[in-house]
Amino acid sequence: MRATTIHGPGDIRFTEVPDPTIIEPTDAIVRVTSSCICGSDLWPYRGENPITEGATIGHECIGVVEEVGSEVRDIRVGDFVVVPFDHCDGTCAHCLAGVQSACVNLGMTTSGQGEYARVVHADGSLVRVDGVSGGAPDPALVPSLVALSDVLPTGWHAAVAAGVKPGDTVVVVGDGAVGLCGVLAASTMGAERVVVMSRHEPRQRIATEFGATHVVAERGKEGAEAIKELTGGVGADAVLECVGTDQAMGTAFAIARPGSTVGFVGVPHGVELPVRRMFQKNVGLAGGMAPVRRYLPALLDLVLAGTIDPGKVFDLTLPLDQVAEGYRAMDERRAIKVLLQP
């Protein structure tokens, strides 16, 4: 098949690779009909994560089940499915506790930006989209369905981890696609004030469409001051850290009110947690890799009912074979998030 591969920092190609195959009897192979580029794909792209030369890349996709292993019971060939980036068996203690991202049989989509993807533990992982015939959902729905694979559940997880409640003042640190989905999550959960920290007008606009009530353009110390002023000196009831850098984490802890929780979903890079401040102010930290499968059925319902439209985070759509341009656009912040169509 043809798939996206990474060969070094900045070196993304669309090349011929071996087709994925059923290895375990619980596997499925999905023919990818749409996928996208994740902010976390930029870490290896920028050389900040180790790279295996020639490895396939991409972990967010939707598509049609092409083949299933002999022990797959609930998912059938021809089903149209959302593929969570993190695959899980659905039966281990961690899955049963709602932490599917720590499944003892955890798997990952590894060729999502390709023509086919292998899914381990198909029954535990995949969620069927009913009423889609012939493998072609309503084109208007496609972006939001792709968003269910990672970016929306990840933003949602930040809000859940931060304990967002109706009436809260919530601050979202990070205006990338995950941060914007965090805004959408907080707003959907009934937060009264949702503040997005963003200095980019197009992102501010989407945040506002997603329910942000306030925009703070300042960063660092000035940003923290602005939040303090906004909250009468008290601090935010919940903070969503959606970046993963030390600066973003520092801002999150600077603006969280005592007794609150910072929900974090950005893969931490060079983060040193301010444990003394956490102690003195009783500000907790919770979150991590999102258990996509936990949230997926409910979020799919919200998308199908038209209650939320997370697909708005995609501001550039490219043919799959132009994926390299998609990486460039996101790296240079010309695009928030890039949708890829075959």
Add this chain to the structure above:
Amino acid sequence: MRATTIHGPGDIRFTEVPDPTIIEPTDAIVRVTSSCICGSDLWPYRGENPITEGATIGHECIGVVEEVGSEVRDIRVGDFVVVPFDHCDGTCAHCLAGVQSACVNLGMTTSGQGEYARVVHADGSLVRVDGVSGGAPDPALVPSLVALSDVLPTGWHAAVAAGVKPGDTVVVVGDGAVGLCGVLAASTMGAERVVVMSRHEPRQRIATEFGATHVVAERGKEGAEAIKELTGGVGADAVLECVGTDQAMGTAFAIARPGSTVGFVGVPHGVELPVRRMFQKNVGLAGGMAPVRRYLPALLDLVLAGTIDPGKVFDLTLPLDQVAEGYRAMDERRAIKVLLQP
């Protein structure tokens, strides 16, 4: 008055110092009838915290209100009170949210191991023990009343922060007085299995009296292995970190099940949080300095009803003027916690 003062590492004296006086109209002066030595007093004693030479020390005490400022309404001269180590106004946003330890007018007891102590915001801080006449509670009650000043609410806070629920398997890291109170808290909250990590027989015995169902004597990697085995490989539902060292924190995160929370109350010294592991396993951290006043009324009720007897953590009682020997005994781990009587 006479009070305990610190003059350098290992140099504790019982000396003459100026009497504390009413400074703000919301202050009270308490005549201390009993006090004790805290594990955290050992940090300056061991030279691991900066010392102001000649400063009074001690922050856990009970006693009789001797004098109140002109704006004190609820607390009266002659009241027998428990003095929370952290004083709070009871009216600011943080107090109202139950985070009195982050009160905007936070104060601290600074001469608890003396004859008198000044309490700022007496109405917000002090809790009266009804039915005590003449400043002399039932001697059998005294240790538990002193324990209400810090050590029990601190252990309790660890359990609250870790989200202990009925039926849980809870592991307490640290067999100091706070850890033992964490055992008592977890057990009182209905945890099904309470594991104390301890290699000291006298502490193991008190832990068992406090409700510990299991003792793990191994430390570090072996200790983590023992917990893994005990939980069928899953990990603990809640972990109480009651030490404050990097090793204890590392153990806590190694044994916490994915999706759980480490409740921490040990003042962190040289702790580097394992943010990558927290992310990958979705293990959160919550806690910090205990909001004593939040828990105090309910815990006092439990003590007065005889439901709990936290005073058992005191295994050595000394006259106040022998306080230096108390520090030595705790430093050398000859005593778990030392009660001081005038």
